[in-house]
Amino acid sequence: MKTSICLFACTWAFLFTLQAQPDLFNYQTVVRTPQGQIISDQSVSFRFSIREGSETGSVVYQETHNTQTNEFGLVSLRIGSGVSGGSLASVNWGANTHYLQVELDPAGATNYQDLGTSQLLSVPYAVHAQSAENVDDADADPTNELQNLTLNGNSLSISQGNSITLPGGNTPDSKSIAKAWVNFPITGTPNLNFDAYNVSSTSVTSTGVRVVSFPPGLFSVATNPAMVCQIRNDLAPGFCVVTSGAAPSQVTVRTYNASGVLTDKEFSLIVFGR
Secondary structure (H helix, E strand, O other), rough: OOOOOEEEEEEOOOOOOOOOOOOOOOEEEEEOOOOOOEOOOEEEEEEEEEEEEEOOOEEEEEEEEEEEEEOOEEEEEEEOOOEEEOOOHOOOOOOOOOOEEEEOOOOOOOOOOEEEEOOOOOOOOOHHHHHHHHOHHHHHHHHHHOOOOOEEEEEEEOOOOOOOOOOOOOOHHHHEEEEEEEEEOOOOOOOOOOOOOOOOOOEOOOOOOOEEEEEOOOOOOOOEEEEEEEEEOOOOHHHHHEEEOOOOOOOEEEEEOOOOEEEEOOOEEEEOOO
């Protein structure tokens, strides 16, 4: 009497190994009769076909396995290690979709019955990822990935040719651009290399008046430059008064405490003008 065999939907477990056994993935299933009875301790044969493009597409790889179910009807196979005239490594996983067709001969011979075909959605595409070892980006040399970044006006470009145009804004009015600035300490004079811009010299008079000199031609009294002075110690509030000196490129700053008494204060001075 002929016995029909079917495979219930079962767990497919896939295993990808990068070292000793590349290009393998596991297939597990439980063999049962159409009535649901487990076929245990019996020799069976499987044929696996990988089809490209569709369930009925061309077979790009095929292999067979002769194995035996265990007491629970379970078989565990490694696709890629069966009897085949080709190699699973030759499948171009990145070129198209691929489908796995499973066939079974419950008698352990070659009279295979088609059990169905299903698409491989995620594995063994890890095998395809292994090909990254053979491209230039996986050469373990980070220096060939370096590029130079250049900003020319509002064009931002990298050395290998790509560029973008940055959105431009309105050009600020010349009167709104800081022409010079200085951060004056509470004692002594500032370091012009770090605490000042466009300032030629500073000094403190015997009466505590701070004098700030700018390069000749930076501005003149006739252009009416705007100056902003701010006391920098909130714990000891006060105010400052800025006046133009006899020379057009020199100003004096007096600092006072909250009671209006001339007092040494740390301040910042910013000069605007044409």
